[in-house]
Amino acid sequence: MKDKSHAWVAVGEKFSKLHTFTEDQVRAFATDAGDTNPLHHDAAVAAASRYKKLIVSGTHTTALILGLTASHFSKSYCVVGISFSVEFRRPVLADATVQIEWEVVATSMKKDKVQRVELRGGMYDEKGDLCVQATGTTRISLPT
Template identity: 65%
Template sequence: MSEKFDRVEVGHRFTGVHTFDEAQVRTFASAAGDTNPLHHDIAFAEASRYGRLIASGTHTTALLLGLTASHFSRMHSVVGISFSVDLHRPVYADATVWMEWEVIAVTHGDRGSQRVTLRGSMRDEVGEECVAARGTIRVGAPMNISNQ
């Protein structure tokens, strides 16, 4: 999808979708140093309140926050300033999730930069919110790049 934008405006929305699988959940948890058996051990996870493997909060958070960088870096320099997340529900190791961010405030800075405040969420297949997030990023002036 090709989308060009010069300035970020309040109300701007963008989305992403991701499907987890057991191997990916284990690999990410290991890479993040998360040895919790809920992310690695099927028998343990089945005996837990969740009944099956769940993705690490680090995994779900990384995908949600990564979407902001991927989206804005197509046309701008971008750096994260702060993010906060609330983990409301488990994300199962076989889930497909939908992620959405909305720009809720923009402050203009020097040299064409913008301080952008966002509200985001990750929802499961039935529309339940699993992760809620807020973030602030600095978006630089538009770059002169080809968007392919």
């Protein structure tokens, strides 16, 4: 973590990462999350559906999107998530490579040197189409 003299998070800050799904990963995550939807597990069912392939569960995409905020901010701050909202716009196929992106859209200082950080982001497929839209709020503070 950075020393206590560093700057706080600024509006306009962006961070992102690439993630490539595999069918085995999609099945395992859905199982661990308790999501038994055959569109995440059964290739034959998925092939007969409008999607034609296994799709990633919403719990999986959401976990990766939220996880990026924790991973990013915890490099320099103590961070806790306050609220997040996601909207599933398009399916993510089980063999897709996606770009997960966040942008800081607002900040405010709270008492005791705690910063509230408002975020807007999402998960995009290889074509750049928005698959999962997200907003979130975190609180960060300097490590003690």
